[in-house]
Amino acid sequence: MKSTSMNTTFARLVFGVGWVFSAGLASAQPKTDQPAALPLNDLSAFQKPGNNWRIVGDVSGDLNQKDVLKSTPGTGILANLPAKDGNIDLVSNFQHGDVDLDLDFLIAKGSNSGVYLQGRYEIQLLDSWGTKNPKAGDNGGIYERWDDSRPDGQKGYDGHPPRQNASRAPGLWQHLKISFQAPRFDASGKKIENARMLLVELNGVAIHENVELAGPTRGALGKDEVASGPLRIQGDHGPVAIRNIIIKNYDKPRPELMNLKYAVYKGRFDKEPDFSKLPPEAEGSSVILTANVTRIPNDFLIRYTGTLRVKEAGDYAFNLGAAGGGGMMKINNKTVITPGDRRQRGSITLAAGDVPFELLYAKMEDWAKPSIGLAVTGPGIREYIISDASGAMNGDPTDPILVDASTNTILRSFMDMPGYKNAQGRTLRVVHAVSVGSPEQVHYTYDMDNGALVQVWRGQFLDTTPMWHERGDGSSRPMGMVQRLGTPVLGLAKLSAPTAAWATDTTGSGFRPRGYVLDESDRPTFKYQTYGATVTDATRVLENGQGVRREINVQNPASDLFVRLAEGSTIAALENGTYIVDGKAYYVRIDDAGGATPAVRKVGDRQELIVPVKGKLVYSILF
Structure with missing residues (x-):
């Protein structure tokens, strides 16, 4: 031919x-056979749901009260609101084999739930906020198997803890993504291949890859294994809410x-x-x-x-x-x-x-x-x-260059901000970024060009491969669960009125960075000058790694000087000076505003939380 x-x-x-x-195959995916969203207008997608399960319009947790989840009427959210007795698990009508499952979940303080693939293999949902070294029973863990005939202390086995704690605080929406491969059977029904969790991501962080499951985990629907089974959500342990359940079956x-x-x-x-x-x-x-x-x-x-x-x-x-x-x-x-x-x-x-x-x-x-x-x-x-598995599937892989933060650690680099664009429409890059890591596994990035905190994250510290591999591009990447804090802008700005536009650059501010000094534990305090004032800016990790506390001290502040604490799609005031930001993504708690009154204001289709500077401001970011 x-x-x-x-x-x-x-x-x-x-x-x-x-x-x-x-x-x-992100740029070449087939156009048909798209994932299906599970309808949450009622409970008809599930078998005989108990009274603890409801369809609601919104939910809210409480940082200070265990097992409290409040709801408001509506549709779109599946909520487990346990009563004193009669609480049961929820089992889907549909059956699945190989499947990709995406969902959002919100868990109450101290609560416990789980998602069972085929009703038999559990990914744990748990309030693991602040846990430094997660176990198999923590949030995102593959729960252990159980055998009563084994000696005490060994009855539970074969559990798989997440690689790192990528959990958010209770009362915040979290995202779980699972790629599951069902067990394989021959024509006689004999199992010839174990089930696998091909990939599990919690809040955008890969916490399991290609984990083989030798059998059902504890509390399964049955000890047998099957080619197809239902989705099951644990309902007898504590309050949890779930939304945006997306299912893609691979059964062809x-x-x-x-x-x-x-x-x-x-x-x-x-x-x-x-x-x-x-x-x-x-x-x-x-x-x-x-x-x-x-x-x-x-x-x-x-x-x-x-x-x-x-x-x-x-x-x-x-x-x-x-x-x-x-x-x-x-x-x-x-x-x-x-x-x-x-x-x-x-x-x-x-x-x-x-x-x-x-x-x-x-x-x-x-x-x-x-x-x-x-x-x-x-x-x-x-x-x-479909070829030789040892073929060129990943090119010539590069060994990653990772930076741990076993002690307080500082690294300067470029830092890209996915989801935010510069004037040319490209991903925004912070070019004078200082990333500060801690052994508590809570870290942050500071923008020295603006005197602003731009992101915080929990888990492992930095992947510096883009900066140091071969010629490099000067950038590093957070390795844990990242919470970005809005478009990077000038941290302090003068406003002629509370409704005036925030400064888009340092023009007219007299902004001058003055570097940073280290305390006895090698933690930096940043210094700069702006609008004739001298500013010291210190961020410290909270106890139990539950977030960070930032203290800003301003000498000779102008009367119309403000700090922007948060920006998001929504900002709602809670109790005791706490605000919940960006559709329940993180909390801001004002600890000391020096007598100033915070304000939430609308800017286009977004909202901002601002507060006048009275010399000292202390606030915490809980995530």
Whole structure:
């Protein structure tokens, strides 16, 4: 068969971007088979719900009272509000095997709940606020298995604690994301593969990856294991609220590559050759896509031809890795991945049946080990590797450069702020950022250009790989559960009236950073001058790692000088000088305003919490 010539040469792309596979198919996902939101207008999605379960419009917790969760009428939130007796778990009508599950949950102080995949494998939901070293029974943990026949102290086993504590405070919304793979059974019903938690993320932090589950956890619906089972939510331990339950089932058969034949051609190919005029160095059959069909280390091309058996019609997306070179792929005689595709991704709509398959891999760079990696996702099919699993699925991985904060630690770097844009529409970057880490595992970033606290986080400290790997870009990244505190702006500003616009830069402020000084525990106090005043700004971690307390002292403050404490979609006043910010994302508690009165004001579609400066201001961020 004579192939058509490529529009773009292999060589131009190799020297351009390197043809390295990037895991995930974010830019090439199929358009159909989208995840489904579980309706929460009533309880009809569940089997015989107990009286402890209700559909409500809003919920609120109390930082100071255990097991208190208040609700208001409405729909959209599933709430467990236990009574004195008769509290039962909630079991879904639908059954699932392999599944991705997303949900938000809000837990009361001291409360305890859990989410059981297939009713058998529990991810714990618990108020673990302030816990430094989480265990399997803490928030996000994979709960232990149980055997009464084992000796005391050993009855519980096989639990998996989260890698780090990524929990928020009680009364705040938290996000849980689970990718679950059901156990596998042969035709006789015998289990041939254990269930797995492929990925569990708590508040955006990966806390479990590829954890094998040898059997049901404690409190399961049954000791047996099944290919399909219900979702179950624990309801007999304490108050919890859940919303935005998103489910994506993966229950369709995967496509298969069949009758693969290969031919190896020696040489440096800068475009697709005329194969009818080119004798191969070697040829044969293979049961899988692999680069191991040749011992030539460099300057070669492998051509695979065969059949792709499609069992489920729909949209399919492919992700190709071709180490040290480039690749091209055709399905059903249509080009799906071309050498011009920067990310080596492509998609195609396929009917059920057998279709022709062709893949080319040309290797030109001697620094890379030859390898081919091909991943595919489709309707009801989770992304999986359809090639040799040792292929080029992640390029040449870089060992991360991580900074721990076993003692009080300071690191200066650039800091990107995802979700916030600069004037050019790009991700905002704080260029004079100082990140301060603590052994209590609560950390923060300070913007020295504005005298402002820009983010706090709980868990591990910094990933400095972007800054120090090879040439680097000067930036570092928080590794734990991050709470950003709004668009970085000048920390203190003069307002002609409480409704006046906040300053967008330091123009006219006379702002001058004066660095920082360290106390006896190596904790910094920042200094700067602004609007004729001298400012000292110290942030310290609260007891039990529940947040940070910030103390700002201003000498000679102007009468119209204000501090902006928070910005968010909503800011609501609670009791005792406490405010809850951005749809229950974090709390601000004003500890000492020096007699000044805080105000919540509307700015466009956002709100700000501001307070006049009277010389000293102390407030805490609880998250």
